[in-house]
Amino acid sequence: MNKVFASLATAASLFASSAFAGDLVIIYDDPNPGPKAAFEKVVADFSAANPDINVDLSINDREAHKTAIRNFLSADAPDVTAWYPGNRMGPFVDAGQFEDISDLWASDPNLSTSFEAIKPTMSRDGKQWGVPYSYYQWGMYYRKDIFDKMGIAEPKTWDELLAACEKLKAAGITPITIGTKYLWTAAGVFDYLNLRTNGYDVHNDLTAGKIKYTDDRIRATFAKWEELVRPGYFVENHASMSWQDAIAPFAKGEAAMYVMGNFAVGAMKDAGLTNDQIDFFQFPEITPGMPRAEEAPADALFIPSGAKNKADARKFLAFVARPDVQSEWNKAIGQLPPNSKAEVGSDKFIQEGMQTVSTAAGLAQFYDRDAPAEMAKAGMEGFQEFMIKPDRLDAILKRLDKVQGKVYK
Amino acid sequence: MNALTVMPVLFLAPAFLFFTVYVILPIFQSIYISFFEWDGLGDMTYVGVENYLEMFDDDRFYTSLKNNLLWLILYMLAVPAGLFIALFLNQTVRGIRLYKSMFFFPFVISQIVVGLIFSWFYNPNFGVVGHMFEFFGASPPSILGDERYVTYGIIFAGLWPQVAYCMILYLTGLNNVAPEQIEAGRLDGAKGIRLLWHVVLPQLWPATFLAIVVTVIGALRSFDMIAIMTQGGPYGSSNVLSYYMYETALSEYGFEMGYGSAIAVVLFMIMLCFIVAFLWKMYQDEKDWR
Numbered sequence: 246m247n248k249v250f251a252s253l254a255t256a257a258s259l260f261a262s263s264a265f266a267g268d269l270v271i272i273y274d275d276p277n278p279g280p281k282a283a284f285e286k287v288v289a290d291f292s293a294a295n296p297d298i299n300v301d302l303s304i305n306d307r308e309a310h311k312t313a314i315r316n317f318l319s320a321d322a323p324d325v326t327a328w329y330p331g332n333r334m335g336p337f338v339d340a341g342q343f344e345d346i347s348d349l350w351a352s353d354p355n356l357s358t359s360f361e362a363i364k365p366t367m368s369r370d371g372k373q374w375g376v377p378y379s380y381y382q383w384g385m386y387y388r389k390d391i392f393d394k395m396g397i398a399e400p401k402t403w404d405e406l407l408a409a410c411e412k413l414k415a416a417g418i419t420p421i422t423i424g425t426k427y428l429w430t431a432a433g434v435f436d437y438l439n440l441r442t443n444g445y446d447v448h449n450d451l452t453a454g455k456i457k458y459t460d461d462r463i464r465a466t467f468a469k470w471e472e473l474v475r476p477g478y479f480v481e482n483h484a485s486m487s488w489q490d491a492i493a494p495f496a497k498g499e500a501a502m503y504v505m506g507n508f509a510v511g512a513m514k515d516a517g518l519t520n521d522q523i524d525f526f527q528f529p530e531i532t533p534g535m536p537r538a539e540e541a542p543a544d545a546l547f548i549p550s551g552a553k554n555k556a557d558a559r560k561f562l563a564f565v566a567r568p569d570v571q572s573e574w575n576k577a578i579g580q581l582p583p584n585s586k587a588e589v590g591s592d593k594f595i596q597e598g599m600q601t602v603s604t605a606a607g608l609a610q611f612y613d614r615d616a617p618a619e620m621a622k623a624g625m626e627g628f629q630e631f632m633i634k635p636d637r638l639d640a641i642l643k644r645l646d647k648v649q650g651k652v653y654k
Numbered sequence: 655m656n657a658l659t660v661m662p663v664l665f666l667a668p669a670f671l672f673f674t675v676y677v678i679l680p681i682f683q684s685i686y687i688s689f690f691e692w693d694g695l696g697d698m699t700y701v702g703v704e705n706y707l708e709m710f711d712d713d714r715f716y717t718s719l720k721n722n723l724l725w726l727i728l729y730m731l732a733v734p735a736g737l738f739i740a741l742f743l744n745q746t747v748r749g750i751r752l753y754k755s756m757f758f759f760p761f762v763i764s765q766i767v768v769g770l771i772f773s774w775f776y777n778p779n780f781g782v783v784g785h786m787f788e789f790f791g792a793s794p795p796s797i798l799g800d801e802r803y804v805t806y807g808i809i810f811a812g813l814w815p816q817v818a819y820c821m822i823l824y825l826t827g828l829n830n831v832a833p834e835q836i837e838a839g840r841l842d843g844a845k846g847i848r849l850l851w852h853v854v855l856p857q858l859w860p861a862t863f864l865a866i867v868v869t870v871i872g873a874l875r876s877f878d879m880i881a882i883m884t885q886g887g888p889y890g891s892s893n894v895l896s897y898y899m900y901e902t903a904l905s906e907y908g909f910e911m912g913y914g915s916a917i918a919v920v921l922f923m924i925m926l927c928f929i930v931a932f933l934w935k936m937y938q939d940e941k942d943w944r
Contacts, residue, residue, distance in 0.1 A: 311906045315694055336909060340695035426799075426887060482778050484799030484888035493779065613907070622907035630889040633799075644713070651708075 269557045270301045270323040274310035279511065283577035291564050298557050318342045322551030324558040330366045330375060330545050331610035332452070332617055337547075338369045344548040347372040349559050355584070356566050363583045366543060366610060375547040376562040377583040379575050381507040382598035383433060383540035388501045389524040391418065399526040403441075403469070406529045410478045413501050420478040422500035424491030425632065428625035432612035434504050435628050436540055439466045441531035445538035445607030452615035454653030458624075458645040467631065467638055469531060474635050484633060492516050504528070506542070507580060510594050525597050536606030542614060543583060623648040681922060688915035694903070698912075705916035715917070718893040721805050722874065722924070725894060728809045729816060729873035733865045736820025737858075741850075743821070744828045754825065761818035769882035772811035773798060798884050801891035808892060812879050816872055820865040827861030828854075863935070870928050874921070895921040 273284050281304055288300050303323075305313060314326065318337065328334060337343045350356050350364075350373040360367075363380070367373050392398070392409075395416060400406040410420035425431045440448050443462045450456045451463065473479065480500055483491065489512055494500040496516035503509065513523055527537070546565060548558045564570060571582035576590040581598055589599045602608065613621035627641040688705055692698040709715045743754050760768060778784040778794040787794035797807040831854055839853040855862070877896045880886060886893035886901060893901070895917055901907075903914025 308906070312904060319695075336693055336695055340693070342695060427885070428887070482796035482799050485773075485777065485796050485884075486799075618907040618909050622901075626887075626889040629887070633801075633888060 267554065268299045268301050269325070269554055269561060270552075271303070271325045271561070272310070272317070272323045272327065273302065273304045274307050274327040276304050276306055280578050283574055286577065287565065287570060287574055290570070291561060294564070295557075295560065298560070318549050318551065322549035322553075324552040324554045325546050325548060325561055328375065328545060328547050329610075329614055330363075330377060330543055331614040333610075333614045334374055334545075334547070335369060335617070338374050342550055343374045344550045344552065344555060344558075345372045346374060346376070346548060346559065346562065349373075349376075349562060353563050353566065355568065355586075356563065359568065359584045359586045360566070362585065362608070363543060366608075367545065375545040376566050377543040377545040378565050378571065379578065379580045380541050380543035380583055380602075381580045382601050383437070383504070383506045383528075383542075384598075384601060385526050385528055386503045386505050386509060386513070387524060387526065388495065388498065388518075388522060390522045391498060391501045392524075399524075400529045402529050402533075403531045407472060410473065410476070414476065414478065418498070419480045419494065419500040421473065421502045421504065422480045422491045422495045423483045423504065423632075424486030424488045425483045425629045426485055426487050426490075428622075428629055429611070429613050430488050430491070430504075431628035431632060432621070432625050433506070433540065435466070435470070435624075436609060436612050437504060437528040438469050438531070439463070440538045440540075440609065441528060441535060442466045442469055443532070444535050445609065448538065448609050449615070452612065452620075454620070454649055458627075458642045458649065463642070467642075470631070471635050471638075474632055479632060484629060506540075507594055507598055511579060520593065525594055527601050537604075538607035538609060539602055539605040540611055541581075541602050541605070541608045542611045617652055620648060620652045684915045684918045684922070687911055688913075688919050690912045692911040693909040694911045695909075701912065705913050708913065709916055709920070714890050714893065714898065717890060718895045718898040718917075721892065722894045724805055725809055725812075725873040725876050726870065728806070729812065729869050729876075730866075732813055732816035732820045732869050732872075733862065735813070735817045736822075736865060737824050737862075739817065739821045740824030740828060744825060758818050758822055760815040761822070763815075765812075765815065765878040766882050768811060768815055769808075769879045772807070772814075773883045775811075776807055798892075799888055801888055804884060804888065804892040808876075808879050808883050811883065812872070812876055816869060819868060819872075823861045823865045823868075824858065827858045831857045863939075867932055874925055874928075895924075 271288065273281075275281060275284070284304075285302070288302050292298065292300050310327070314328065314337075317323065318326075319342065322342075328337070334343065350360075350367075356376065360377070363377050364373065367375055367377060387399075391413075395412060397409045397412060398405075400409050413420045423430050423434065436448065439451070442465050447456060447462055451458075456463065480486075480491065480494055488505070488509070491500075491503070492509070492512055493516070495503055496513065496518055510523070514520075527539075530537070546562055548555060548562065552558055565574075566584060568582075568584045568586040568588075571584040571587040572589075575582040575587070575595075579590065579592060579595060581589065581595065581602060589595055609615060613625060616624060624645055627645050631638060631641055687698075689700060689702060690698040691701045691705070739757055743750065743757060775781045776783050776797040778787075778796045781794075783797065784794040795803060797803045835853055835857070836849070839849050844853060875896055876894055877900065880892060880894060880897045881900075884892045886897050890898075899914050899917040899921065902910045902917065908914065
């Protein structure tokens with residue numbers, strides 16, 4: 246919650262954990278009970294299979310990890326660390342702080358054959374830098390009981406979505422909940438509107454800095470967004486809510502839809518909702534015939550170039566890539582295994598997610614992972630401002646162009 | 655060399671060493687880095703004063719500067735408010751110690767906790783403020799989600815512990831007010847405000863000076879409240895220089911050490927004005943007493 250304090254604590258724990266050679270030091274970044282237990286299970290299985298390796302595991306707070314990693318990579322590098330692929334790994338790859346593991350990708354029979362779909366995401370400069378262990382779908386989560394009661398079917402097109410929103414709004418239910426305090430949730434909405442309006446290539450060109458924000462195609466995306474913002478289809482006060490806070494109106498039945506990643510299902514169930522009350526549909530089509538691309542961010546493990554025990558770290562990454570390990574791990578955390586030979590959990594959201602992702606024409610990581618950090622920050626602030634003050638669109642887009650000109654020079 | 659000359663040097667050495675390494679050197683390091691473009695990982699590129707030029711063309715910088723100014727002005731309310739409460743509490747009734755400690759309580763708890771409590775307070779859906787508005791049939795404003803109110807909301811939260819701090823300074827000051835002078839003033843017919851203004855306040859000057867100093871410093875380093883309550887949002891409208899510096903240089907999306915350092919240098923320059931003024935004032939006061 247408090248990044249500053251947490252990163253200080255992390256820094257302190259790093260000093261305490263200088264390991265001996267022969268040990269395998271791993272830093273993981275999800276202390277929530279479920280994911281933590283699942284990863285500890287993976288580590289325990291690895292230790293059982295390799296009794297000569299002594300694993301030293303520490304788990305950081307997820308937000309604190311994002312800032313702490315810059316210190317520990319150069320000061321006291323672990324042998325394996327959790328991080329994100331795509332553009333998010335770019336700065337560390339470019340600074341030579343991640344180990345090139347193309348050799349492992351080429352020599353390991355499992356890695357070289359079962360990860361074709363996600364390999365481009367793990368690559369930079371034609372080399373591979375990490376091993377993905379999990380990914381998850383995004384889409385529209387909704388209150389099935391409310392939809393059923395009001396006779397609304399899952400919207401397949403933009404017009405159907407607008408009609409559903411109008412009907413909900415008329416009944417006193419806010420159509421879509423969102424919490425934009427930490428900004429990235431707004432990027433999820435933008436990405437989907439943009440992917441559905443303009444397609445996968447425009448998403449990539451925009452985040453790569455090849456298209457301006459004042460471009461007509463991006464304006465078209467915002468025009469669609471405006472059709473949701475103007476009539477008040479998003480919850481009020483979203484700027485002061487986190488994504489978890491935004492689940493409250495959803496759980497109380499005051500809001501009916503949520504553009505989210507699959508990790509939110511756990512939080513929705515914690516808020517008292519059951520599998521019968523919530524369901525998932527793919528974000529509706531906007532431009533007819535546009536190939537459907539999806540957001541599917543992956544989580545991965547990397548070896549810092551300053552690692553002391555790179556041989557065992559490679560062993561661990563190869564272990565993590567195994568289909569049986571990925572099956573079990575992702576069943577435990579309710580996500581999708583990147584390994585195409587791994588089994589997918591039987592949960593309905595996982596099944597639908599697998600169906601959504603495996604039939605997609607393209608997989609985007611996420612706006613803040615595909616765009617460079619500085620651009621992402623400015624962009625997401627712009628999205629938030631637009632959702633509150635849609636009249637300022639021109640000023641926002643011009644400002645984003647200015648930032649873009651600076652970031653991608 | 656005798657003990658009289660050696661001992662002070664020895665006693666000062668550790669403090670001086672740490673002050674140099676952790677305060678003085680980083681200041682010069684920041685100034686140095688502010689002339690470079692650097693992502694904190696790779697190579698540093700010398701860009702001259704480009705970071706500063708960029709700053710003068712950056713709306714977010716001006717927003718932060720404006721908010722810093724607001725903080726400085728409104729935070730000063732803590733001084734008279736603290737004085738008022740101190741005067742109110744400076745009486746002998748049963749249980750006054752308990753009341754005093756209750757008023758002092760917010761200063762003891764962490765700023766983070768204060769920020770968290772107030773962000774729940776302000777929450778329009780389940781916070782006290784929301785319920786109050788609903789009681790009167792109005793729809794509650796989203797104080798932390800609206801660019802018009804957000805800075806005032808955070809400053810108000812920050813005032814709560816700051817008033818307590820000023821109050822305790824004045825309470826100790828009031829203990830030292832000479833009762834003879836008040837008696838004398840009373841005999842001469844001074845009452846109420848006039849007595850306070852002409853007899854009590856001049857004697858409280860050391861406490862007032864200290865209260866102003868800590869309040870100015872508190873206003874300029876208003877970092878934790880903003881970090882916990884809004885993270886500078888919505889869309890940067892509640893940012894101040896110290897948080898903007900953190901955001902550009904060290905946060906999740908910040909990879910601009912050079913630009914962050916340039917902001918730090920500007921913030922340092924602003925602080926320097928106050929520091930110099932305070933030091934000069936202290937020097938003048940001591941000269942008079944000698």
